[in-house]
Amino acid sequence: MKVVNLAEKLSMFDTHWDPKVVAAYNGNDIMVVKFQGDFPFHDHPDTDDFFLVIEGEVLLDVGDETHVLGPGELFVVPKGLRHRPRAEREAKVLLIEPQGTPNTGDAETASAKAYI
Amino acid sequence: MKVVNLAEKLSMFDTHWDPKVVAAYNGNDIMVVKFQGDFPFHDHPDTDDFFLVIEGEVLLDVGDETHVLGPGELFVVPKGLRHRPRAEREAKVLLIEPQGTPNTGDAETASAKAYI
Numbered sequence: 001m002k003v004v005n006l007a008e009k010l011s012m013f014d015t016h017w018d019p020k021v022v023a024a025y026n027g028n029d030i031m032v033v034k035f036q037g038d039f040p041f042h043d044h045p046d047t048d049d050f051f052l053v054i055e056g057e058v059l060l061d062v063g064d065e066t067h068v069l070g071p072g073e074l075f076v077v078p079k080g081l082r083h084r085p086r087a088e089r090e091a092k093v094l095l096i097e098p099q100g101t102p103n104t105g106d107a108e109t110a111s112a113k114a115y116i
Numbered sequence: 117m118k119v120v121n122l123a124e125k126l127s128m129f130d131t132h133w134d135p136k137v138v139a140a141y142n143g144n145d146i147m148v149v150k151f152q153g154d155f156p157f158h159d160h161p162d163t164d165d166f167f168l169v170i171e172g173e174v175l176l177d178v179g180d181e182t183h184v185l186g187p188g189e190l191f192v193v194p195k196g197l198r199h200r201p202r203a204e205r206e207a208k209v210l211l212i213e214p215q216g217t218p219n220t221g222d223a224e225t226a227s228a229k230a231y232i
Binding site for chain 1: 117118119120121122123138139140141142144146163164166168170178183184185188189190191192193194195210212214
């Protein structure tokens with residue numbers, strides 16, 4: 001139980017699309033992640049997907065729309081809705097998902113999310 | 117379902133200790149709030165309490181410790197733990213709590229949280 005500095009946590013890794021867990025809230029992982037390039041389209045059948053941009057610009061393709069998020073902007077993708085985050089240049093993002101949620105909604109693409 | 121700009125939402129009200137709901141995530145309220153002065157000590161018996169400082173400085177008395185949070189710093193108070201946020205000057209904060217959680221954990225001090 002301590003203060004989590006997001007910039008400090010983000011300075012601890014260079015990988016993209018590789019969320020790191022920095023805190024827990026009621027069974028949810030609070031994560032920081034760096035986006036760059038295009039992520040595959042996917043959906044999470046059982047959970048909403050929370051994005052808050054910390055730095056940079058994120059394009060979020062949701063259904064047929066593209067939403068543009070800058071720093072201090074958040075978006076919640078409702079469960080079951082097909083979506084894809086993209087970033088032309090590196091962007092830093094806070095994510096919230098229930099513990100154990102695969103990145104892409106498919107177990108086969110799940111990655112183990114490390115705590116930092 | 118749209119992009120939520122936190123600074124824009126925070127510009128829509130001047131009151132302190134009066135969280136406004138800006139989005140929903142899996143049955144949780146995502147809220148922005150302005151802190152100034154001391155809030156009463158309280159606990160939430162059934163939920164963790166998520167704080168992310170957007171602007172300013174927040175002092176968080178948790179149990180016997182005081183944690184100092186600046187912009188881009190977050191803290192999750194575990195459920196049941198007595199705590200009190202304070203701010204000497206106005207601070208702007210993102211909060212997450214399950215929908216229907218009273219501010220102070222006591223039903224009698226619950227406030228209706230408005231959507232903006």
